[in-house]
Amino acid sequence: MTLSAAREFSGENSDPSQKDRGAPGPLLRVQGIEKRYGPRIGCTGVSFDLWPGEVMGIVGESGSGKSTLLSCLAGHMAPDAGRVIFATRTGPRDAVTMTEPERRQLARTDWAFVHQNPRDGLRMGVSAGGNVGERLMALGARHYGRIRTTATDWLGRVEIAADRIDDRPSAFSGGMQQRLQIARNLVTGPRLIFMDEPTGGLDVSVQARLLDLLRGLVREMGLSAIIVTHDLAVVRLLADRLMVMQGGRVVEQGLTDQVLDDPQHAYTQLLVSSVLQV
Amino acid sequence: MTVMIELEGVGKSFTLWNQGGAVIPVMADARLTVAAGECVGLTGRSGAGKSTLMRMIWGNYLAQAGSIRVAGVQVAGAEPREVIALRRATLGYVSQFLRVVPRVPTIEVVAEPLLTLGLPADRARARAADLLARLNIPERLWSLSPTTFSGGEQQRVNIARGFAHPWPVLLLDEPTASLDAANREVVLTLIEEAKSRGAAILGIFHDEGARARVCDRLVDVTGFTPGLAA
Numbered sequence: 001m002t003l004s005a006a007r008e009f010s011g012e013n014s015d016p017s018q019k020d021r022g023a024p025g026p027l028l029r030v031q032g033i034e035k036r037y038g039p040r041i042g043c044t045g046v047s048f049d050l051w052p053g054e055v056m057g058i059v060g061e062s063g064s065g066k067s068t069l070l071s072c073l074a075g076h077m078a079p080d081a082g083r084v085i086f087a088t089r090t091g092p093r094d095a096v097t098m099t100e101p102e103r104r105q106l107a108r109t110d111w112a113f114v115h116q117n118p119r120d121g122l123r124m125g126v127s128a129g130g131n132v133g134e135r136l137m138a139l140g141a142r143h144y145g146r147i148r149t150t151a152t153d154w155l156g157r158v159e160i161a162a163d164r165i166d167d168r169p170s171a172f173s174g175g176m177q178q179r180l181q182i183a184r185n186l187v188t189g190p191r192l193i194f195m196d197e198p199t200g201g202l203d204v205s206v207q208a209r210l211l212d213l214l215r216g217l218v219r220e221m222g223l224s225a226i227i228v229t230h231d232l233a234v235v236r237l238l239a240d241r242l243m244v245m246q247g248g249r250v251v252e253q254g255l256t257d258q259v260l261d262d263p264q265h266a267y268t269q270l271l272v273s274s275v276l277q278v
Numbered sequence: 279m280t281v282m283i284e285l286e287g288v289g290k291s292f293t294l295w296n297q298g299g300a301v302i303p304v305m306a307d308a309r310l311t312v313a314a315g316e317c318v319g320l321t322g323r324s325g326a327g328k329s330t331l332m333r334m335i336w337g338n339y340l341a342q343a344g345s346i347r348v349a350g351v352q353v354a355g356a357e358p359r360e361v362i363a364l365r366r367a368t369l370g371y372v373s374q375f376l377r378v379v380p381r382v383p384t385i386e387v388v389a390e391p392l393l394t395l396g397l398p399a400d401r402a403r404a405r406a407a408d409l410l411a412r413l414n415i416p417e418r419l420w421s422l423s424p425t426t427f428s429g430g431e432q433q434r435v436n437i438a439r440g441f442a443h444p445w446p447v448l449l450l451d452e453p454t455a456s457l458d459a460a461n462r463e464v465v466l467t468l469i470e471e472a473k474s475r476g477a478a479i480l481g482i483f484h485d486e487g488a489r490a491r492v493c494d495r496l497v498d499v500t501g502f503t504p505g506l507a508a
Contacts (some may be wrong), residue, residue, distance in 0.1 A: 157310070211379050219393065254358060255361050258337060
């Protein structure tokens with residue numbers, strides 16, 4: 001039971017055809033996003049198009065506005081200006097001007113959000129299987145056996161043993177919690193996933209495993225992703241393209257290895273040359 | 279004769295902002311063509327810009343001037359997704375360094391380009407196993423990450439990955455460096471096979487014997503180096 005099963009749960013009748021995913025045109029069009037905290041700039045003048053299957057990294061130091069931008073894009077925070085136009089299954093819609101119920105619906109179907117701290121994205125008092133099943137139930141799935149089968153399948157895909165399905169996440173290690181959060185997010189077959197420092201709090205050995213898992217899932221599901229991180233090694237391995245932020249503004253963007261190997265902006269040059277070599 | 283790589287008037291300089299904005303011109307008016315089935319070798323002393331030229335074709339160095347066409351796609355000024363699509367199906371690259379996610383098994387590292395192209399996992403792995411065996415990587419190492427391998431073994435894993443898919447255009451940066459005679463022979467045979475299936479190959483070979491054997495033409499990049507050109 002895999003993606004098609006998940007989509008069946010999500011109430012979608014049509015086959016999850018590649019045609020749908022490869023539809024011409026961007027999946028997300030971001031235009032002139034600005035957020036101010038009083039007189040201070042959170043982020044300003046951010047525009048880009050994200051295409052189906054593209055993975056974009058956003059890097060910058062603390063306070064550069066990358067997390068503010070992600071919150072505005074994902075609908076966790078209302079921007080002061082700008083549009084976030086998402087190609088929904090029924091046509092392009094501006095997520096900024098949507099009603100709250102519409103945005104919530106989008107957040108549980110086509111969108112997913114992986115928080116840096118798994119505690120922010122999981123229900124710690126509910127079993128691992130329940131955490132994964134909950135998103136399916138929110139979409140109307142009611143058949144217990146099928147929900148449990150799908151949950152078991154997803155735990156397997158994120159390398160959590162089936163016999164841990166009834167354990168609570170509080171009994172899991174940090175890496176396992178993060179993988180569970182990913183399973184919970186991907187079970188409904190989203191098309192766009194937002195990630196805020198997904199490997200942030202993890203040991204390097206656990207990071208590597210998570211990176212490999214994310215790469216595989218993005219490839220198999222044809223997902224588009226926006227990943228905020230301060231770790232240049234993570235973006236090099238995960239992102240097709242890269243946006244560099246400083247002081248709330250985008251100072252450079254382009255193909256990931258081009259931005260890292262031949263940075264054009266003074267700040268990017270400083271950032272790249274500051275990485276410790278191992 | 280189909281031209282697969284075509285450079286015209288390509289120029290490049292580096293601006294070093296943390297050194298007072300010093301501008302260092304490294305290439306001017308570079309031009310070359312590589313046709314299908316042809317192998318062209320880049321020559322010139324160390325630092326003349328052979329790798330820089332190759333990186334501009336791969337797209338990780340920006341060209342400031344000129345046109346770089348690979349299989350009809352204009353790489354200079356291309357959108358990231360156009361370059362990604364080109365690299366996925368058309369343009370292959372064997373660099374001197376293996377860059378992988380730590381802890382991923384060698385066989386998966388080699389199979390990955392094929393999985394990205396949508397090949398079923400068993401066929402991708404079978405192809406990877408073939409190449410690893412040809413390049414004399416012992417089977418007991420296939421399930422281990424190549425990050426712990428010797429330099430020569432890493433180089434061979436890199437080559438296996440670079441030949442996993444029959445890319446119509448191939449960039450080879452010193453593919454025979456740090457290889458013993460037997461493995462050098464395997465790599466040269468792989469290059470000859472790629473040529474005979476019609477691949478256009480641009481390579482840097484410090485190994486003169488290898489160069490003489492596989493290259494149809496040589497292009498001296500010294501002619502494109504500002505201040506060094508005759």
